[in-house]
Amino acid sequence: MSEQDKILSEVTSKEYEYGFVTDIETETLPKGLSEDIVRQISALKGEPEWMLNYRLEAYRKWLTMPLPEWAHLRIPPIDFQDIIYFAAPKKEADKKSMDEVDPKLRETFDKLGIPLEEQMALAGVAVDAVMDSVSVKTTFRETLAEKGIVFCSMSEAIREYPELVRKYLGSVVPYGDNFYSALNAAVFSDGSFCYIPKGVRCPMELSTYFRINAAGTGQFERTLIVADEGAYVSYLEGCTAPMRDENQLHAAVVEIIVEKDAEVKYSTVQNWYPGDAEGRGGIYNFVTKRGICRGDNARLSWTQVETGSAITWKYPSCILKGDNSVGEFYSVALTNNYQQADTGTKMIHIGKNTRSRIVSKGISAGKSENSYRGLVKVVPAAEGARNYSQCDSLLIGDKCGAHTFPYIDCQNPSAVVEHEATTSKISDDQLFYCNQRGISTEEAVGLIVNGYAKEVLAKLPMEFAVEAQKLLSISLEGSVG
Amino acid sequence: MLKVKNLHASVDGKEILRGINCEVKAGEVHAIMGPNGSGKSTFASVLAGNEKFEVTSGEVEYDGKDLLSMSIEERAREGLFLGFQYPVEIPGVSMANFMKLAVAERRKAQGLEPLTAGGMLKYMREKAAVVELDSKLMNRAVNEGFSGGEKKKNEIFQMAMLDPRLSLLDETDSGLDIDALRIVATGVNRLRSENNATVLITHYQRLLDYIVPDYVHVLYKGRIIYSGGKELALKLEKEGYDWLIADYKE
Numbered sequence: 189m190s191e192q193d194k195i196l197s198e199v200t201s202k203e204y205e206y207g208f209v210t211d212i213e214t215e216t217l218p219k220g221l222s223e224d225i226v227r228q229i230s231a232l233k234g235e236p237e238w239m240l241n242y243r244l245e246a247y248r249k250w251l252t253m254p255l256p257e258w259a260h261l262r263i264p265p266i267d268f269q270d271i272i273y274f275a276a277p278k279k280e281a282d283k284k285s286m287d288e289v290d291p292k293l294r295e296t297f298d299k300l301g302i303p304l305e306e307q308m309a310l311a312g313v314a315v316d317a318v319m320d321s322v323s324v325k326t327t328f329r330e331t332l333a334e335k336g337i338v339f340c341s342m343s344e345a346i347r348e349y350p351e352l353v354r355k356y357l358g359s360v361v362p363y364g365d366n367f368y369s370a371l372n373a374a375v376f377s378d379g380s381f382c383y384i385p386k387g388v389r390c391p392m393e394l395s396t397y398f399r400i401n402a403a404g405t406g407q408f409e410r411t412l413i414v415a416d417e418g419a420y421v422s423y424l425e426g427c428t429a430p431m432r433d434e435n436q437l438h439a440a441v442v443e444i445i446v447e448k449d450a451e452v453k454y455s456t457v458q459n460w461y462p463g464d465a466e467g468r469g470g471i472y473n474f475v476t477k478r479g480i481c482r483g484d485n486a487r488l489s490w491t492q493v494e495t496g497s498a499i500t501w502k503y504p505s506c507i508l509k510g511d512n513s514v515g516e517f518y519s520v521a522l523t524n525n526y527q528q529a530d531t532g533t534k535m536i537h538i539g540k541n542t543r544s545r546i547v548s549k550g551i552s553a554g555k556s557e558n559s560y561r562g563l564v565k566v567v568p569a570a571e572g573a574r575n576y577s578q579c580d581s582l583l584i585g586d587k588c589g590a591h592t593f594p595y596i597d598c599q600n601p602s603a604v605v606e607h608e609a610t611t612s613k614i615s616d617d618q619l620f621y622c623n624q625r626g627i628s629t630e631e632a633v634g635l636i637v638n639g640y641a642k643e644v645l646a647k648l649p650m651e652f653a654v655e656a657q658k659l660l661s662i663s664l665e666g667s668v669g
Numbered sequence: 670m671l672k673v674k675n676l677h678a679s680v681d682g683k684e685i686l687r688g689i690n691c692e693v694k695a696g697e698v699h700a701i702m703g704p705n706g707s708g709k710s711t712f713a714s715v716l717a718g719n720e721k722f723e724v725t726s727g728e729v730e731y732d733g734k735d736l737l738s739m740s741i742e743e744r745a746r747e748g749l750f751l752g753f754q755y756p757v758e759i760p761g762v763s764m765a766n767f768m769k770l771a772v773a774e775r776r777k778a779q780g781l782e783p784l785t786a787g788g789m790l791k792y793m794r795e796k797a798a799v800v801e802l803d804s805k806l807m808n809r810a811v812n813e814g815f816s817g818g819e820k821k822k823n824e825i826f827q828m829a830m831l832d833p834r835l836s837l838l839d840e841t842d843s844g845l846d847i848d849a850l851r852i853v854a855t856g857v858n859r860l861r862s863e864n865n866a867t868v869l870i871t872h873y874q875r876l877l878d879y880i881v882p883d884y885v886h887v888l889y890k891g892r893i894i895y896s897g898g899k900e901l902a903l904k905l906e907k908e909g910y911d912w913l914i915a916d917y918k919e
Contacts, residue, residue, distance in 0.1 A: 621757040623740075625771035625774075626831070627742065629742075635759070640760065
């Protein structure tokens with residue numbers, strides 16, 4: 189083993205930083221899924237009847253749906269009756285201030301580096317933190333409320349803003365959309381809700397952190413973001429989970445509605461536990477994310493940095509309905525060891541002069557498989573639609589795979605659709621060059637990968653871009669052989 | 670500063686260096702010449718620690734240390750610099766960022782404090798001027814889209830930044846027009862001092878008009894077969910290598 193290989197293997201075996209478990213009492217429902225469980229979840233959350241009915245319809249639909257098997261993924265059979273669908277940190281009465289939140293919970297979020305308290309004011313970030321299935325605390329609500337912005341947990345939104353939730357929930361991702369969206373609609377436990385009223389520019393980044401803690405549980409969050417006419421919001425979600433040798437299911441749904449002249453930027457730094465170096469454990473991340481630019485001149489931008497999860501199945505998409513609306517997708521998906529990712533986007537051009545841009549940077553290392561899958565669809569009415577796609581793959585080592593599956597369905601002759609793709613490797617020559625300048629292999633890999641992903645990282649809010657850069661380096665170091 | 674004793678190295682089982690002996694002292698400039706395929710670039714790569722080559726026997730002492738037991742980056746941090754014949758492109762990584770890391774490592778090894786952001790900027794501008802390199806290049810990715818001349822100037826710029834003890838310049842003159850050659854040579858001359866040494870690997874006497882060496886060695890079939898003063902280069906230019914290598918042909 190050369191010195192380089194040694195360094196590499198050392199860094200690869202670097203432990204997942206967020207792999208701790210918080211010893212906290214949780215309230216769980218028994219394993220398995222049935223109509224009764226769906227009713228219990230709804231009852232535990234004190235939901236109105238319309239919500240229960242929605243869940244039940246979704247559940248019945250789910251029973252009839254087949255598992256999606258078209259992705260370039262090897263998914264071991266999942267026993268849906270062996271999953272706990274609801275787990276919550278044991279709850280007392282409603283909390284009025286941070287002091288009343290269970291100290292152990294707060295410790296967890298401190299470890300995650302989530303500044304739930306005074307730092308928040310400095311950081312200027314409003315956070316909703318979801319542990320297992322329940323939203324723990326939403327910060328900055330009052331400040332936001334002054335502007336008429338609603339930012340709260342989904343459970344609260346169902347209770348306090350039922351008319352908004354009823355209007356928009358399932359309007360972009362109907363429960364019947366796919367197997368996992370139906371499952372999510374039936375059992376989703378919490379998530380974030382955000383409403384920016386007409387003409388309001390949200391003064392701070394909104395952010396949600398998701399954390400799976402309890403063993404044997406699935407996590408099913410539901411996020412709904414509505415930007416009314418002329419509104420603007422930038423939203424970030426982050427995710428971590430403890431290290432366990434079993435696989436845990438995460439099936440979230442995110443819906444975004446962008447009205448006329450409004451803009452939403454949605455950024456994800458996904459760092460679910462990826463499993464160990466032998467491929468044991470890790471999160472199955474099966475997520476449906478979709479937004480619609482409903483009005484003219486609306487803009488929706490997805491930015492994702494995906495480094496975690498054993499398996500990722502995720503295609504944040506834009507429906508460009510309003511004329512002149514713009515959809516963007518910027519993605520860095522990194523897989524190492526035995527991770528598998530099948531991710532990409534869909535851009536559906538419906539309105540006139542709609543534009544979309546796709547920049548996807550896949551990085552595969554170890555024995556991982558990394559696929560880009562994307563659809564650009566231009567319907568006959570979408571006069572003057574324009575798309576530009578760029579899909580790059582970076583291979584590290586010779587045991588991983590990178591795949592690109594671009595689908596183009598163009599039904600309007602005035603549309604212009606462009607696709608570019610490249611595949612490259614980190615070469616020994618590049619590493620030698622860096623080493624010869626005194627830069628260690630570890631640093632060099634981080635440098636090269638961050639350089640490769642720069643175009644996407646630049647789209648993240650500043651403070652998270654720094655986080656993401658570190659994350660990329662940590663997840664990859666040691667994968668060059 | 671550098672003592673090479675009976676150095677043998679091979680690639681894929683094929684022996685390229687077959688017993689090199691030489692000594693370089695501080696303040697000296699050595700030129701290594703020789704026909705194509707004689708092992709000149711391999712010699713430089715092996716000294717820098719390129720793992721493509723396997724050292725099969727021999728010893729190399731660098732500043733009193735066992736060079737062959739040091740990693741590539743340790744050698745670099747201790748002031749061994751290799752100017753590449755074919756500088757490598759690193760897309761997306763700015764020169765400024767690249768140099769920041771490299772200089773920080775070198776300074777750490779020298780026991781110096783890291784430079785402040787402002788200090789670094791000033792230092793970079795200063796050194797870029799040595800090789801008449803446009804400091805705008807600092808914002809571009811490492812060697813990406815650089816012209817042939819810019820790449821070579823960029824190597825000497827990095828040499829200036831890293832304040833090396835021993836510089837190995839591998840065919841830094843190849844592919845340069847006469848103006849670029851003069852600039853590069855002037856840069857190297859300005860960096861010459863009592864404390865450092867330079868080994869030039871070159872095919873042509875032309876470079877040695879600008880950088881005058883103390884010694885010229887002829888490398889052939891993995892061995893130094895002849896050494897002399899600067900006049901040797903002129904003789905080689907006129908008469909070729911045949912008079913030297915005749916005895917070594919197999």
